[in-house]
Amino acid sequence: MEQQIQLDQALENIQKLVDNIETVIRGKRTQIQFILTALLAKGHILMEDNPGTGKTVMAKTLAQSISAKADHTGVNFKRIQFTPDLLPMDLIGSHIFDDIKKEFIFKKGPLFCNVLLADEINRASPKVQSALLECMAESQITMGDITYKLENLFFTIATQNPIEMEGTYPLPAAQLDRFFIKIIFGYVDEETELDIYKDYLGIESNLQHIQQVLSMDEILFLQGETEKVFIHEEIIKAVRNIVWGTRRHADIVLGASTRSGITFLKCLKAFALVNGRSFVTEDDLKLITSAVLDHRLIYRNKEAKQKAIAGILDAELARLSKLNIGN
């Protein structure tokens, strides 16, 4: 039985957030939904595209919409610009000697925050990358003997330039797995682009004057509600079939793991809630599969990359669409 969800309140919160972001970012409804999905699923998101498509603006807008300005109800937002010479301790923090107390104290790095924008993550060295990704997975940092817990809410928005660009260190597949969702940001359509040009000044000022609309508690509340979204057994079966499908597929070298499957289910729940539903449908499956699974798989060739997942998904959707109403 589905748990009673405070759907109206949840929806109201989500809507507020989306509207707020859309005052700055235009024509990116799908991407916004994916980002919120990752946020609500207690995961992290990776955005990839060419420079100048609005990735950073997007991350900043989201962060500002939920981060604290004056009061303490908002979340703590930090931004790190990754460069090749960045060191792990620049992220985590370091022990420094306190002259007064005559002892080493731990100076927390930018990782100790609620929302982290890791810009151009693939420009940093692998050492730094793995330090970040480890924190994302464990939600804690260990320095020597002491383990520091990260905040309750820890959401990373990473951006990266396409792998082919110069001066980048591609992330290994095992580390990409830490990101719940990877989206291609993409260009806006022609009309929206025209709109953006017409009042680019307006957008600039919007970004500066963006208001905090949700408090930390409200975000945690939404995360809690996400857990309660109902997944029908057939959908779970479909997820299982898709995961197995990637392992059996001739054109996929490395298939999805069981952890990927669990992540997939979490994302489905969050995505359903973002779309205003307390249950998961075929549509959710259809829209989110590629974003959740694509970056976890290693394909045999480029052609397969475009077709393999779609093929597996279509077979599963066809099966679902013919099912009778079961219970």
Next chain:
Amino acid sequence: MAIGKIHSWKKVTAQVILLGIPTIVLACYLLWDANRLYNILQNDWIKQGAYFAAGIVASLVFYSYRFRFIATTVLLLGIYYGAYKILGNFNVGEFDAFFASVQFLLFAVLFSAGWLTGYGFSRSRYYTVFWSVFLLAIQIIVVSKTSDFKAGDIIGAFAPVLAYAFYIIFTAELIRNMNEDETHFGWFIAKRMLGFGIVVLVLMLAILNIFQDDFKAIEKEWGNAQANYDKGKGNSESMTKNNKDGSVSNKDQTKLTSSLNKGKRLVFVAKLDNFFPNTETPNPLYFTAYYYTKFDTLTQTFEIDTLMPDNDLFRPDPSKIPLLFAKKDSGVIKNSHGPLEHKVVTAEVYKVLLSADEFIAPSTAFFCQPIPVANEYKDQYKSAYRAKMWVSNLNSAYFIYNPAGNQQLEQFQEQRFEELRTVKDFSEVDKKFRDYYTFMPSNADYDSLRILAKQITANAKTPVDKMIAIRDYFLSKDEFDQPLFKYSDNPGVPGIPSASKLNYFLFETRKGYCAYYAGATLFMLRSLGIPSRLAAGFLTIDRSSKNPGWYWFYEDQAHAWVQIFFPGYGWIDFDTTVPDVNTQQAPQPDETPPLNMQDAYFVADGTVTEIDTISKRLKLDVNRILFHDKDYETTTAQNIQLDVSLATVSRDTGTVRLGEVKKGMHITAASYAEALKNITANDNDSLLSIFNKLVKPVPVDQIKIIDPESAAQQKKKEAEAQQNPTDWIRVLWITLSIIAGLTVLAFLMPWFIWQYFNTSARNAKDTKQKAFNSYRASMYYLNQIGYSRTNFGPNEYARMIDGNFKTTFSSFSNVYQKLKYSSLPLSERENETVQTFYRPFISNVNKQVPLKTRVSRFLNIYNTISYFAQSKNK
């Protein structure tokens, strides 16, 4: 034009295996079939099949790349032309060049056909329909070219093509829709193939069921063909037929075939009391079973016509007549139209292999009386009957077989010809009768026969002289002093199946068996205006000087000959089959004839009411008795006790034990007891008064069980079925209408499915059921009219439909999704959405799509197949 792959190797492999190979197999079969009919093909179907196969496989692989059709076809034609030119330069003698170019043309045509088909499978969605129709059309042409229709031909021609058509249309669409990333691709295909196979099987069974009778006829034809085949001869025919119980009967139709099967077994023995006037010299007569008055030009078969005018064929079933009781039909005497020079002749027939229900006697029989077989002969002769015939003094088996130097016989022949010469023409014969018996097919083939008849009989004035002239023609010698005509059981058939076998016989091979000689004679006589018909039965050969009047009949004596009608004298037998020089002698010597039984004093026919096998007493309810050769009948059955201690019991199959007599059986009991000899009856006696005179219990010597469910009866049914020989034209029509029906059915299939979905959507009450049925019906309907879901998600698709038709499909779709995947109950409004959505939606869509478009889209079976197949991966 970028060259890249459109189909993956998986798809190409599937196309080659699932489309290419069945097509190649069918093409080989069709080529093999065509090779039998067309000499030009040189009987080389394997090579031709290989050309086709090469074409189709090459094309399937070639067109899986992004090649254009027209450009590549032009290129192919260019290559053909070049190759043809090069072939012309290798001049190795005129004939070889011709041969090579014919071969090359054949190759070009077949390779192109394969190439085109491969292209169709690879690129064109609707090609399979055209291809199937094309193959069916070819088969219709091929079948209509042959006139020698057989069930095997029709089924062999259409069934594979039909099955293939269904298969290829279905499978091509399946492969077109195939999802290359389907993980269990093999299982996916296998599942659908299995389903398809079941559907086809059910369809075939339904058809078989509906047209059961027609197919039974076909089956029988096949059965016969198989039986003949087993004897080691393909297209051969026998003058007799073997029944299931091992007995032999005359066939009621005789087909002109390439060879004749003859057995050597004894069929029956007969005693015929016919002697030349005032002499002791037996005058044998042919034993007639049937008259063939009709000729089926299409199958070249002589047949019985039950509608022949003045039917003089007496056909009792001796196994159904109580022992010693007689069955007569005086009508046949009247119908035989022979008041002059006639007498009654008696014959006794003792059956060996001849079936119990068969009745064979010289023309014109009118009386049949089953008689007992003496005990010592029971093993040899199963049953016997006495026949009486109205026989012309002028009739004789001797006509073509004239024992040379027999003065008496020559004198008889001269006398009877003299007598028959009084018949000059047939003007006084009833016109209807004359027209019937002089009917001839008006076919060009028969004109040459007509001319020949005129030529032969130019000097003959009277009908009988014309007959003699025809006989003499068959007996004449050629310029090398060799017989012009020879007897042969294997005359062969003309190369062209529809050609007249009679003409082939008369003008080319000049050899044949009796049916050829009789058939040719018949049509020559008819062309001269002489009423005549074919008779079939047994040839009577007088071999026995020891037992005058006794004749032995072996299987190879089954025969056909001609009867001519002479007004006043009736039907006279004339045999024109030239003697077979190889088998002049009888294969087996005649044996001693069975002894005649003495006449019974008392015969009772009735039903057993009580039997005691220990004291050998039997009680019988009697309706009819024969007492001292007088017949007595009563309407109320009288019970009588019989002493059966000395009786021998027989059945149609031979002697049996007394124990086989059971209560309720119909039997005939005969007594030869001396005790009854002196009891006499007078005219005033009734059955009851005779019973009172008899000694009780009445001693009985013979009991004959009359089987109600004998094999004879079954055979009669068979015979009835055979009286209407299978009409192959009708079978062809039925086949064609089945094909047409199936085609229409296939095109109407989407509509039927829609009716089912629609009705179930309208009628569902329960919300869940209503939602599911409405959703399914809507999806099917939209798919059928061209808005397929392809790989949209449900909501996406619904919004697209709403955008097209201004409907509320997406809100319904959302409710449906909720119902399907949520555990929450529906709200009032959502319930209402489900209940009210369907009808307005469909009518709304209907209004916006023109009727013409809807009809044409609904005829498109491909949309239906792709609906049930998987969504396409685009």
